[in-house]
Amino acid sequence: MSGQFVRLAARTSAEIHFTIDGTPATARAGDTVLTAILLNRPSIGASEFTPHDRAGFCLMGACQACWVYDSDGARRRGCSTLVEPGMALFTTWVPSHG
Amino acid sequence: MTERLSPDVAIIGGGTAGCAAALALRKRGLSVVLLDKGFCGAGASGVNFGGVRRQGRSLVELPLATRSRAIWDRLPELVGEDGEFRATGHVKLARSEADMAFLEKYAADAADWGLELKLIGPNAVRDDYPWLGRKVVGASLCADDGQANPRLVGPAFARAARRAGADIRELTRVEAASFDGEKFEVRAAGDLVVASRWLINVAGAWAGKVADWFGDGAPVETLAPNMIVTEPLPFFIERSIGVCGGDIYVRQVDRGNVVFGGGNGWGDIELERSRPVTATTEGSMAKLIDLIPALKGAMVIRSWSGLDGEMPDHIPVIGPSLTIPRLLHAFGFSGHGFQLGPAVGEVLSELVVDGETPTDIKAFALARFR
Amino acid sequence: MAEAIVIIGAGPAGVRAARTLAKAGHRPVLIDENLRIGGQIYRQPPPGAERAPDQLYGFEAAKAVAIHRALDGLDIDYRPETLVWNAREKALDLTGPRGSEHLTFDRLILATGATDRSIPFPGWTLPGVFSLGGAQIALKAQGCAIGRRVVFAGTGPLLPLVAYQYAKAGADVAAVLDTSSFATKLKAAPGLLALPKLFAKGLYYLAQLKRRGIPVIEGVDGFAVEGAAAPEAITWRRSGETGRIDCDAVGAGFGLRSETQLADLLGCSFAFDALTRQWLPTKDAAGRASEGHIYLAGDGSGIAGADAAELAGERAAWTLLGDIGQATDIARIAVLDRGLARIARFRRAIEAAYPFPHRLHAAIPDTQIVCRCEGVTAGHLKFQVEQREASEMNRLKAYSRLGMGRCQGRLCASAGAELLSHWRDAEIGTVGRLRGQAPVKPVPVADVPPAEGT
Numbered sequence: 048m049s050g051q052f053v054r055l056a057a058r059t060s061a062e063i064h065f066t067i068d069g070t071p072a073t074a075r076a077g078d079t080v081l082t083a084i085l086l087n088r089p090s091i092g093a094s095e096f097t098p099h100d101r102a103g104f105c106l107m108g109a110c111q112a113c114w115v116y117d118s119d120g121a122r123r124r125g126c127s128t129l130v131e132p133g134m135a136l137f138t139t140w141v142p143s144h145g
Numbered sequence: 146m147t148e149r150l151s152p153d154v155a156i157i158g159g160g161t162a163g164c165a166a167a168l169a170l171r172k173r174g175l176s177v178v179l180l181d182k183g184f185c186g187a188g189a190s191g192v193n194f195g196g197v198r199r200q201g202r203s204l205v206e207l208p209l210a211t212r213s214r215a216i217w218d219r220l221p222e223l224v225g226e227d228g229e230f231r232a233t234g235h236v237k238l239a240r241s242e243a244d245m246a247f248l249e250k251y252a253a254d255a256a257d258w259g260l261e262l263k264l265i266g267p268n269a270v271r272d273d274y275p276w277l278g279r280k281v282v283g284a285s286l287c288a289d290d291g292q293a294n295p296r297l298v299g300p301a302f303a304r305a306a307r308r309a310g311a312d313i314r315e316l317t318r319v320e321a322a323s324f325d326g327e328k329f330e331v332r333a334a335g336d337l338v339v340a341s342r343w344l345i346n347v348a349g350a351w352a353g354k355v356a357d358w359f360g361d362g363a364p365v366e367t368l369a370p371n372m373i374v375t376e377p378l379p380f381f382i383e384r385s386i387g388v389c390g391g392d393i394y395v396r397q398v399d400r401g402n403v404v405f406g407g408g409n410g411w412g413d414i415e416l417e418r419s420r421p422v423t424a425t426t427e428g429s430m431a432k433l434i435d436l437i438p439a440l441k442g443a444m445v446i447r448s449w450s451g452l453d454g455e456m457p458d459h460i461p462v463i464g465p466s467l468t469i470p471r472l473l474h475a476f477g478f479s480g481h482g483f484q485l486g487p488a489v490g491e492v493l494s495e496l497v498v499d500g501e502t503p504t505d506i507k508a509f510a511l512a513r514f515r
Numbered sequence: 516m517a518e519a520i521v522i523i524g525a526g527p528a529g530v531r532a533a534r535t536l537a538k539a540g541h542r543p544v545l546i547d548e549n550l551r552i553g554g555q556i557y558r559q560p561p562p563g564a565e566r567a568p569d570q571l572y573g574f575e576a577a578k579a580v581a582i583h584r585a586l587d588g589l590d591i592d593y594r595p596e597t598l599v600w601n602a603r604e605k606a607l608d609l610t611g612p613r614g615s616e617h618l619t620f621d622r623l624i625l626a627t628g629a630t631d632r633s634i635p636f637p638g639w640t641l642p643g644v645f646s647l648g649g650a651q652i653a654l655k656a657q658g659c660a661i662g663r664r665v666v667f668a669g670t671g672p673l674l675p676l677v678a679y680q681y682a683k684a685g686a687d688v689a690a691v692l693d694t695s696s697f698a699t700k701l702k703a704a705p706g707l708l709a710l711p712k713l714f715a716k717g718l719y720y721l722a723q724l725k726r727r728g729i730p731v732i733e734g735v736d737g738f739a740v741e742g743a744a745a746p747e748a749i750t751w752r753r754s755g756e757t758g759r760i761d762c763d764a765v766g767a768g769f770g771l772r773s774e775t776q777l778a779d780l781l782g783c784s785f786a787f788d789a790l791t792r793q794w795l796p797t798k799d800a801a802g803r804a805s806e807g808h809i810y811l812a813g814d815g816s817g818i819a820g821a822d823a824a825e826l827a828g829e830r831a832a833w834t835l836l837g838d839i840g841q842a843t844d845i846a847r848i849a850v851l852d853r854g855l856a857r858i859a860r861f862r863r864a865i866e867a868a869y870p871f872p873h874r875l876h877a878a879i880p881d882t883q884i885v886c887r888c889e890g891v892t893a894g895h896l897k898f899q900v901e902q903r904e905a906s907e908m909n910r911l912k913a914y915s916r917l918g919m920g921r922c923q924g925r926l927c928a929s930a931g932a933e934l935l936s937h938w939r940d941a942e943i944g945t946v947g948r949l950r951g952q953a954p955v956k957p958v959p960v961a962d963v964p965p966a967e968g969t
Contacts, residue, residue: 090642110649
């Protein structure tokens with residue numbers, strides 16, 4: 048599956064292994080969660096009320112269109128969260144564990 | 146240039162009750178002028194939780210609430226839209242044995258007043274609502290109660306009243322009102338004078354001030370709700386949820402947002418401002434997580450408050466003035482007037498046209514504060 | 516007893532304010548949502564994604580580095596990754612790495628910055644359409660292009676800049692579509708000469724685009740993105756002319772809008788600015804808001820750019836120091852005020868050169884989504900105006916759900932107001948503005964209540 052984003056500047060930082068909806072993917076240290084997903088995918092999941100998938104929009108924490116879930120059901124704002132090794136990210140709702 | 150109007154009835158306050166009264170009076174052939182200092186339905190009618198319920202009310206409110214419940218089903222026919230009313234059922238949770246005993250007693254008493262409730266034990270609660278946190282020991286369900294969108298209902302009544310020929314004046318602040326022995330004179334901003342045979346005071350949080358103008362003072366306190374709403378979430382909370390003690394109430398709308406609240410916000414009727422209170426908001430959030438752990442990660446995206454009137458005995462004032470003929474009051478709905486609004490409007494119209502109403506409103510008499 | 520001073524925002528305005536106050540002997544709290552100081556224009560990449568300043572900031576590299584180093588060695592209570600979700604009287608509600616906190620203050624400097632201003636267009640909700648600022652951040656902070664073949668569209672001085680930055684970085688820039696015509700810019704040129712260096716930079720970016728053979732199409736009347744699941748092409752029209760350009764990503768922006776929610780919650784008075792068609796908190800010449808203990812600096816109270824933000828941040832700090840009875844540097848203040856005045860003249864010319872194309876709203880079809888978060892179409896909004904008699908923004912919101920989504924109106928309130936004023940044939944300044952509500956950004960339920968035992 049190809050990503051929406053294209054890396055222009057070579058990144059020499061550590062490779063990071065994480066998962067998107069259970070599927071393994073890689074990114075680099077310094078990538079935000081949004082970048083990490085969009086380097087691997089065309090979008091970050093469905094939107095509730097429009098016919099199109101989401102991919103974030105503003106990259107500056109204003110539009111609130113880049114939220115994803117981690118495996119504990121915690122919300123992560125994609126553009127302002129750095130991807131970390133072993134992160135399990137989900138593009139659909141994960142209920143919190145009690 | 147003073148504008149002068151001479152309707153049969155002048156109404157101060159464009160909440161659901163006032164607009165429903167205007168609509169009902171028009172249907173009985175009377176001319177009506179309604180005055181609201183803002184937009185109709187933007188006061189307590191528009192900022193509440195949105196619960197449309199009979200369960201849990203003071204027993205004396207049940208006749209009025211039952212009458213109103215029937216009107217909610219007829220909203221499309223009455224005002225042209227349903228206000229997003231859904232009879233989702235209202236379930237009141239017991240978090241202790243004492244709570245459960247309370248629910249059992251209420252269910253028995255309410256049955257005498259015609260309200261059917263179903264008591265649910267701990268296992269059934271677990272089966273029916275598996276997403277509840279551990280502290281729930283039982284519940285009482287009113288399957289026919291529900292919820293609606295407060296932002297839509299009041300304005301819908303206002304538009305219906307206007308279509309029926311009521312003269313609805315928004316952004317028209319009432320500055321003074323008096324009675325000369327024959328007629329009421331209401332002076333409003335924009336150099337407007339309304340002279341009427343009847344006056345209805347449904348001025349919400351400000352109704353106490355209006356009542357004072359006529360010597361009908363009542364101990365109305367300002368009540369500001371503290372409401373919070375989450376982002377849209379997958380739908381799983383089918384019923385409107387309450388708890389014994391009333392410290393939290395929760396519902397999920399069709400689109401998925403979870404609306405919840407409990408406790409007090411801050412409001413001032415002189416400044417005409419209100420806002421949520423952080424400590425209350427924090428408390429509600431903690432209670433929400435406790436009650437429904439799956440919502441722990443849900444994001445809150447908005448909170449609001451508003452201005453309502455509270456009576457010391459938590460039931461409204463509805464009925465005639467103690468001294469002035471043809472003056473009616475309906476105020477002090479103490480945070481739970483939303484469901485009653487449609488019926489209050491009809492009752493007020495009956496008091497004007499027929500001099501009486503078939504609905505028992507004795508308990509709401511102003512005289513109880515004398 | 517020292518005054519408790521808080522600064523919200525660590526962009527150029529907040530940083531200069533913090534530095535000035537620290538050097539005057541104070542220890543201000545500096546709160547910022549981002550991981551590192553710099554705001555948007557001088558945004559620093561996260562650790563691991565750093566690059567040389569001239570690669571990141573071009574002509575502005577020296578200024579950016581100066582901002583990044585401005586607080587070195589100073590004693591400041593700096594709180595990154597922290598959101599102020601509510602503000603009331605003299606207290607702030609925070610959430611961040613330290614958990615949920617309340618902070619009281621005596622004096623507050625709001626340096627909350629700005630975001631892109633959006634006008635909805637067909638296809639803008641496709642994944643692959645980003646704001647112009649977002650496209651710039653992808654490159655600057657992440658070293659990525661938003662797509663393989665990018666079109667930049669909209670208007671504003673940022674438009675040629677971002678396109679140039681992408682081209683220079685090796686991205687495939689297919690075209691630049693500007694709603695502002697060449698004639699409009701020419702007419703504004705004399706005013707732009709108030710800041711000749713800035714003017715020269717603008718010309719330089721355009722020249723570079725031309726040199727690279729990137730079409731810059733000016734004076735477009737509208738554009739639309741085509742594609743089923745992702746952008747495939749953008750079409751544009753200009754008078755009778757039309758064009759179609761293949762692309763898989765679009766960066767679109769129409770200038771900037773100020774982030775004013777905290778000023779609103781604090782009860783600051785607002786006034787409508789006819790030049791930029793935005794409601795802004797009022798401030799006096801010295802940077803004070805209507806509430807005497809609150810100061811406003813930078814784009815958060817009116818778009819004026821990074822240079823003005825630096826000056827205004829320092830200026831507000833001096834005003835604050837004077838207000839609490841400390842010595843101020845009169846000569847320095849005069850320099851700052853002269854600089855701000857000069858930039859203000861330039862900004863008026865920028866608005867004239869790149870006018871906000873509000874006329875585009877009249878062409879928005881009923882099927883067009885205006886509120887992305889809630890999926891509210893223009894037709895649904897029109898229904899509220901025509902059938903439900905909505906005449907004011909909060910009413911429109913209550914009926915239609917516009918602004919009730921996660922972005923709380925950041926992307927849609929401007930268009931909502933323009934449409935409302937258009938349909939009601941009312942002046943834009945008379946239809947009101949969305950009332951601020953806490954939290955000013957979404958906050959997980961669990962992040963707000965204080966931790967057990969606190």
